[in-house]
Amino acid sequence: MGKRPFIGTSWKMNKTRAEADAFCTTLAASPWAQSDAASLFVIPPFTVLSRVSDALDGTRVTVGAQNAHWQDAGAWTGEISPLQVKDAGGRLVEIGHSERRTFFNETDETVSLKTAAAVRHGLIALVCIGDTREEYEAGETAAVLKRQTEAALSRVQWQDGATVILAYEPVWSIGEGGTPADPGFADERQGEVKEVVTGLLGRPLPVLYGGSVNPTNCVDLASRQNIDGLFIGRSAWQAEGYLGIVESVTSALA
Template sequence: MTAKRPFIGTSWKMNKTRAEAAAFCATVAASRLADCEAAQLFVIPPFTALVEVAGALAGTKVLVGAQNAHWADAGAWTGEISPLQVKDAGATLVEIGHSERRTFFNETDQAVALKTAAVVRHGLAALVCIGDTREEYEAGETDAALRRQTEAALSKVEWQEDTRVIFAYEPVWSIGEGGTPADPAFADEKQAAVKAVIEAAIGRPLPVLYGGSVNPENCVALATRPHIDGLFIGRSAWDAAGYLGIVRQVIDAMA
């Protein structure tokens, strides 16, 4: 059995100026971890820094992503960015359906499905975020919520040999300041359930990452669970040293 090669990455959300992004990338690019084979690193900056970050990390094995993309290639969509523009900026990955997009910008399962299909159609990897709200969690509806979101995200994808879709389970009650980290056993159980939904829907496995208050104290306990294929980190990885520290911890634990 081959060793697991976890994805370990971070989205900066609406943070970092271009100068701050450049400083982060300089630290990461100078690290031996930027070219490691033991994990797949990725960074998702805001659109304003996307070109610079893609350029700064171009000589490394770190993937660079965008935080969103529209489903149309072009058109009268003021304020939106198309998958073609994301690709032109140097990104190879697009984050789709984060709970903040769903909650505050009214993104529906249908919108997530359209975006996922559009992104992979242009050869980009889709990183689809799914998660249960606190209300769904407390009502025992986590599995139903994850099934609905997962099946919807896959519903319009036209599968090719090189189509890349990655899921990230991020409990909404676990994200951000004041978020409650999920128990690693609970997270692993839910990841296993999502994987079963994926297999039933498309007949092939896809990576499922965990995100939600990942930090230096819980990263190893989460990443070493059998059904967790990597970590999607928030504020604990916004400092380059903090990010690399988590990567090193996980790699060492898996060695």
């Protein structure tokens, strides 16, 4: 059997309850929902997290939240705790996405606190790292990824079952108008990240690629040695688009 990639999508601030239901109905009815050819995950807005978790219960699809605080409870208006994520059926937490770093003052420090909290509560921590256009053009990508990776892992207690996945998402490749990273470039950077992790832990962690993943480049990206899966945005916001990428990738890697 070939590589078993992670293939997931975050809906960001999209989908009503009815739209979430429609996506889950299509996904749950597909053969990929029960397949072990890939590790699928879906990260909806918190408004439908419980609903999506219930709809995909009984499948192999992991459901997660787009953010979680580092405290278990308290006077943190508008925030969601790791305990609340678990209570709503989430098994994964996305942490440190560049949009949160850019617009909501997420820092390496808060990413480290959130990563440790997620792991402490038995959640999968999906930690996003990435370089800006300015950092990329200045040749600082490797240094930026090293700093962000070391910070994210700095507080994690590696008890049994602790799971952290990294996702390299170049800021210049994300969103509408983003430029997909060359697969060779992404592979090299992710290899460097794995070297950093191995230096810290004595073993690598999975590193996914995210940033303008689409039906045209998904197989080339997922086939690379150091790319352990794909974290997809708008190309996977419709269930048919998501499942199309899953089918293309898994068929190519089988």
